[in-house]
Amino acid sequence: MRSERNIMKLADHLNSKVSFQFVPLLNQQIIEQSLTARPTLAERNDRFNVYYQAILAYKAALFQGKRKGRSFLLNMQSAVVDHHRTFSQDLALELAKDCQLDLDMFVEDCDSDLAKQAFQTDQKLAAEMKVQQSSSAVIFNCSASQCGLLLNDVTYESLCDVCESQGVATKEMLMTEPTYPQNNQAASAGGDLHPHLHVL
Template identity: 35%
Template sequence: MQSNNNSYRKLNPSQHVFELYLFVNPIGLKCLNSEHEVLHFIESLELNEGFKVHFRFLTFHNFNTVTQYMKRLNMPTNDLQLRNQIYETIYEASLAYKAALMQGKKRGRKFLMLLQKELNINMAEYSSDLLIEVAKGANLDVEMFLEDKASSFVKSSYDADQK
C-alpha cells in the first residue's frame, strides 16, 4: 500500500509572503519599542528563514490613544485642554509621518522613529522646528515634506488609513 501524504506540505519560504500592519501612536514610547521589535523579527524571518515580509506602520489617533499616553506620563486625564492638545499633536504627527512616507517607506519609517525618540527619550517638545529637525535627520527634502504635510492629499490618505 502506498502512502499518499498530500495533506501535509512543508512550508516553503519562497512561496509565502507575509503582510504585517502595526498600528502605532506616532508620539508613543511603547510604540517605538514595538516598532524596533517588529523590525528585528522581520529581519530574522527574512535572513534566517527566507520568508518575504511586507509591512507597514500605520499611525492612528483616538480617545483611547490619548488616554493611554496621558496615563503613561502621569498627566491628569480630566484636563480637557491638555487632552485636546495631545489629540491634536498625535494628529499632526500622523500627518507628518504620512508626508514623510511620500518620500519613501524607509525614510518615512526613519522619520517616525526619530520623532518618537526625540519626544520620548530626549524629551523634546513637539513643534514645527522639531519636525524640520527630524525631517533633516531622516534625509527628507524639507520643503517638499512641509508642502506634503499641508496638502489635502496627505489628509485624505491619512483619513483612509483610519477607516
C-alpha cells in the same frame, strides 16, 4: 516604538519576504492614556492636535519613500520618548533634515489634503481590523490565509510564537542572529517577490 523595532527585527530574521506597514492610530483612548488624571477639554484637544500634526508629518515623510518614512517615524519616537522632546514643527523639520527629506516638499505635504486623507484611511483600516491600542499588530500569513491575527502586545517573543504557529519559521531560528549570504543570493534564489508575511 518598541513594537516597530520588534517588527523590523522579525523582518530582518526571517528568510522569507516580509511586508510591513506602520499605521499610526489616534483615538480617544490613546489621548486619555497620554494625559494625567481628569484632563480638561482644552488639554485633550491640545494633545490631539500635537499627535495629529505628528502623524501628518510621518505621512509627509512616507510620501518620499517607505524607508525614509520609517526612519523619520523611529527618529521622531526616539526624540519624543527617549529624549523627552515635545513634538513641534521645528522638531519635525530637524528630523526631516536628518532623514535627508526634501524639506520644501515635506513642509508642503505636512499640510496637504493627501496627508489628511492618508490619516483618515489609516483610522478606517485600524477600525476595520478592530485595533484600539497603539502597540498592536495585525499579522497575515499570505501563503496560508487571508485572515489576520491581532496582537495587542507586540513583543519579539509573541511575534516569534505567531511565526512558529503559522509555520513561517521556528522560534529557535528567529531567536538567533541572522546570517546573510554574500551578494544577497538568498533574496534572489527563489525569485519570489511576493511577501509571505504581511504585518500592519
